[in-house]
Amino acid sequence: MxxxxxxxxxxxxxxxxxxxxxxxxxxxxxxxxxxxxxxxxxxxxxxxxxxxxxxxxxxxxxxxxxxxxxxxxxxxxxxxxxxxxxxxxxxxxxxxxxxxxxxxxxxxxxxxxxxxxxxxxxxxxxxxxxxxxxxxxxxxxxxxxxxxxxxxxxxxxxxxxxxxxxxxxxxxxxxxxxxxxxxxxxxxxxxxxxxxxxxxxxxxxxxxxxxxxxxxxxxxxxxxxxGEGNCHVYVDSAADLDMALAITVNSKTQRLSTCNTAETLLVHADVAEAFLPRAIAALRELGVTLHGDDRARAFDDAVVPATEEDWSTEYLSADLAVKVVDSLDDAVAHIRRYSTSHTEAIVTDSQSAARRFVSRVDSAAVMVNASTRFTDGGEFGFGAExxxxxxxxxxxxxxxxxxxxxxxxxxxxxxxxx
Structure with a gap:
């Protein structure tokens, strides 16, 4: 010894x-x-x-x-x-x-x-x-x-x-x-x-x-x-896009170095054209580098190509992975594959979509129309954690x-x- x-x-x-x-x-x-x-x-x-x-x-x-x-x-x-x-x-x-x-x-x-x-x-x-x-x-x-x-x-x-x-x-x-x-x-x-x-x-x-x-x-x-938090925000086809933008920006930029900061943004294809250009512009203005799949990159040349590693990375920095998905089930499948089971959020006005997301996502905290940054002992009223x-x-x-x-x-x- x-x-x-x-x-x-x-x-x-x-x-x-x-x-x-x-x-x-x-x-x-x-x-x-x-x-x-x-x-x-x-x-x-x-x-x-x-x-x-x-x-x-x-x-x-x-x-x-x-x-x-x-x-x-x-x-x-x-x-x-x-x-x-x-x-x-x-x-x-x-x-x-x-x-x-x-x-x-x-x-x-x-x-x-x-x-x-x-x-x-x-x-x-x-x-x-x-x-x-x-x-x-x-x-x-x-x-x-x-x-x-x-x-x-x-x-x-x-x-x-x-x-x-x-x-x-x-x-x-x-x-x-x-x-x-x-x-x-x-x-x-x-x-x-x-x-x-x-x-x-x-x-x-x-x-x-x-x-x-x-x-x-x-x-x-x-x-x-x-602690390890590869957290996701999913913007559903039924999302209020102003709310979705505010939640995305807050989840990513309110504080970069915490485990409840969003590291991946998933956007339903039906709202990608209306939502992603606004989100990309807002995030880039705040200094965030976006790492996107081909469908996300089609909206802005400044989005860098995402690698397989990006989907599983807890950046803890001004970086965000972005992917366009065809359905809620595709979003859930992505989360199941890459999440660290910390916190995931859905933005939607559909109660059925929210219920389906909550029931199928197996993480410690699931947010409905709220920022991932709320997963915190103090915010939950527990005091320090x-x-x-x-x-x-x-x-x-x-x-x-x-x-x-x-x-x-x-x-x-x-x-x-x-």
Whole structure:
């Protein structure tokens, strides 16, 4: 066993002890700690931004794209927003102890299924230091200990944020090891966390497709897949074209670097001539490069030829794939082939078309006449989220507090024997 693996496992062991102490805490105690964490983030905003500047300067020197630098960058206002998100989590109901179902069995036994913390939650994530505070707060509120493994690109920011959060925990009288930054910034520390089965209860990767698939392939710890979003907007033959244009532009350009940003536009052939020239012009004016099939390119020479790779790419940039389809079923077939099962949208005035699309598209979120950008824990009213799951086991869609719990059965009898 390497030195770094020993260090990571020691962290996980300390997290297990902290999780055992967190599990029985009342909502009041946890909320007091969360508010202390939020206040500490606000008070230390200047030092956090200073640490973040080191990360941003390294990223720029390394030629990192502006979209990724935007994800990495913290300002005083952004730190304030992170603190507000922690306060919002304190305001949310505590899921721990909630009775999911209960009954009295015919033999008189009282049966209750209640929510309990997962235990030790490891999070491996890229670039975005706001995840550090969000994940720590969500884990604390749901009674879990957090093992945080951010990317090396945000190492200075994450280190300072965790120092601030642990200081707040100490003042609140909670175990410091409820929030830990996994030691090391190289691949070996991430691998050690992935191999800590028996010490870490669940691992949640947040980032691009490469990171997520690496964790899924290499982890011996159970994994909840999140994040990768090859999202589609389908403009139906019965669409209101003004609405369709607004939704397309918002889905693609409201923020380029998020997993719920649209990456492919599908347009029914019956409205392509009326819709695509307007859409191409509006998107191009906003700096978007369109990658289209031959039918889409026929409307504008500026549309570059789409390759097979374009249909399956999560760009996270000012690029959008465009295809003309002959029917709703053709649109659904395309989505089934290339989607990452995150978010798909239909724009239509036909209730039957909307029902058919919703029933046949198998993604975590399906939008009808709304932007893909709404797939978000905050927008859904869940508060901050740990990520957006596009798998089917345990949790699917934005993962808020209830998704950070498991359940156990409590059976109460009066000397019952079988």
């Amino acid at each position: 390497s030195d770094i693996e020993r260090e990571v496992r020691a962290c996980a062991e300390r997290a297990q002890d902290a999780a055992a102490d967190l599990a029985p805490l009342s909502r009041a105690v946890k909320d007091e700690a969360l508010l202390a964490m939020a206040d500490a983030l606000t008070a230390e905003a200047e030092s956090i931004v200073r640490a973040n500047t080191e990360d941003v300067e390294r990223a720029r020197a390394g030629g990192v794209s502006e979209a990724m630098i935007d994800r990495l960058t913290l300002t005083a206002d952004r730190v304030g927003a992170i603190a507000d998100a922690v306060r919002a989590i304190a305001d949310l109901p505590d899921p721990v102890g909630e009775v999911v179902r209960g009954t009295v069995l015919p033999n008189g036994l009282e049966l209750r299924q209640i929510r309990v913390p997962l235990g030790v939650v490891g999070i491996i994530y890229e670039g975005r230091p706001n995840v550090t505070a969000d994940a720590a707060a969500l884990c604390l509120k749901s009674g879990n200990a957090a093992l945080l493994r951010g990317s090396s690109s945000a190492y200075s920011s994450n280190t300072r944020i965790v120092e601030v959060l642990r200081g707040a925990l100490a003042k609140a009288g909670l175990p410091l090891d409820a929030v830990q930054l996994v030691p090391g910034s190289g691949r070996d520390s991430a691998q050690a966390l992935m191999r800590a089965r028996g010490l870490v209860d669940v691992l949640i990767p947040r980032g691009g497709g490469s990171l997520i698939q690496t964790v899924v392939r290499e982890s011996t710890v159970p994994v909840i897949e999140t 740990i990520g957006i799951s596009n798998q089917k086991l345990h949790a699917r869609g934005p993962m808020g507090l209830p998704e950070m719990t498991s359940t156990k059965y409590v059976v109460t009898g009066e000397g019952h024997l079988r």
